Amino acid sequence: MAFQLFVLFTAIPFVELFLLIWIGKHFGLLPTISLVMLTGIAGAWLARREGLRTLQQIQQDMSVGKPPGDVWVQGAMILVAGVLLITPGVLTDALGFCMLIPTFRQWSARHMIRYLSKRVDITHVDMRGDRPRRRVDARVTRVESIEED
Secondary structure, eight states, rough: OHHHHHHHIIHHHHHOOOOOHHHHHHHHHHHHHHHHHHHHHHHHHHHHHHHHHHHHHHHHHHHHTOOOHHHHHHHHHHHHHHHHHHHOSSSHHHHHHHHSSHHHHHHHHHHHHHHHHHHHHEEEEEETTTBBBBOOOOOOOEEEEEEEE
């Protein structure tokens, strides 16, 4: 875990800084600053648009009684994409823009849900006295939900 945090907070900013210096050296200061500003503005606009579209999808799913499932994960991905896009950098912008593409986001959400479902044990506890239903897996984290009438 410490290595992943090291990479996240040290190596990635170093690579981003290197790429920005390289772009500045080859294209000039003004185009580099314009690139950073343009990706930030375009990213914020796209994240807002996709976020509103995802919020509408969640509302539609819930109005017909369908659990939104992967749409929640897609909403979280849009939020992360927005943060990545307003952060100056080339790699973070590329990843952020990829996360705003609906087909990439849907594909990633399915894989993320599949990955998490193998590692999370969901126990359903009903306040009406029913026995809890659970799936047992030795490699999981316990998550509980309580329903109240």
